[in-house]
């Protein structure tokens with residue numbers, strides 16, 4: 001096989017021909033909206049990848065436009081020719097990743113995060129404990145008062161301010177591995193805890209388990225589950241993503257569940273496409289397809305079970321910021337809004353361009369801070385028009401990004417940002433045990 005053939009295989013070159021260059025995707029693309037250049041549009045990026053596959057340009061020529069893509073996949077929803085942009089993007093990221101000559105320090109940091117930290121429950125627990133200690137000990141207040149957070153690299157100090165309140169080690173230890181259905185048993189579900197969700201949004205995870213149980217689900221938390229691999233796949237580390245997927249498929253098979261439930265749009269999208277990782281490997285491909293069939297977002301399952309009744313009133317105007325991956329990959333559109341409409345007293349106001357990315361996109365807001373803030377500014381202009389007192393989200397990255405937007409707009413005393421599950425729990429028949437963030 002020649003080098004060019006190998007390259008074409010990696011970048012899914014044949015799929016680039018599905019694009020007929022019509023441009024219908026351009027108005028849906030947030031980076032085209034803010035950057036206004038063809039190379040930062042879906043059509044332009046596909047063209048660049050095609051030219052790379054034909055040997056007309058080098059990997060270095062596609063690097064910047066591809067890295068500035070949010071991976072939100074709004075272009076896929078807009079495309080009348082069903083171009084599989086996500087697969088073209090991941091192939092391009094893989095070849096960029098292979099060619100990158102990174103500094104030694106960056107390589108080591110990435111290796112530590114991707115190979116050791118995210119896949120390890122022990123390490124993610126430790127990260128959660130450290131965050132709790134940092135907040136509880138007064139170190140966070142001190143760091144903020146003395147502007148110490150400003151010296152953190154990559155604008156991490158900015159995001160530190162919007163971190164949710166971390167769960168204590170005692171609260172973490174109390175996580176059950178099994179919870180029976182309260183009332184009628186309608187299904188047996190496996191809960192995907194996630195790595196970031198479990199370490200930084202542990203209380204939301206706890207409430208998800210509780211809510212599922214109230215909604216008629218028997219909930220199991222397979223102990224051998226691990227990180228979904230989304231961050232790995234989206235940064236071109238396909239082999240690492242494959243290995244994590246194999247561990248999860250195995251763990252949930254052993255748990256013998258009807259559904260694999262997640263509460264984070266980004267993780268859910270990864271789980272919903274596990275079969276893409278095993279094309280050409282018949283045994284794993286078949287197992288991955290079964291897993292994909294069972295994989296579902298918590299809001300879609302609650303809607304499907306249709307058993308949960310909201311008994312407590314919430315007198316508040318809210319708006320909803322959907323996670324791109326939940327919308328454009330999992331195709332969960334109306335379920336969250338329909339659940340919100342069942343809460344007594346709640347007024348839902350739709351945000352203009354609500355299906356536009358908020359600019360969070362994994363770690364995009366950290367590595368491309370300025371571009372991400374331009375996208376966030378557009379989102380905030382639409383959010384403010386709703387005059388809502390709460391923004392509901394379904395993904396940890398979106399939640400932090402919207403919190404940041406609200407803080408930047410000086411609205412932190414007027415508007416809260418809440419995960420959908422946390423809000424539903426406020427209205428559900430049983431009270432939540434922990435205070436909301």
Ligand code: SF4
Pocket residue numbers: 018019020021022023024025026042043046075078079080081082083
């Ligand atoms: S990706 Fe789809 S919508 Fe965009 S230019 Fe190509 S064919 Fe048209």
Ligand code: SF4
Pocket residue numbers: 028029030031032040041042045068069070071072073074075076085
């Ligand atoms: S994934 Fe999002 S940012 Fe990237 S090209 Fe498609 S619409 Fe634009």
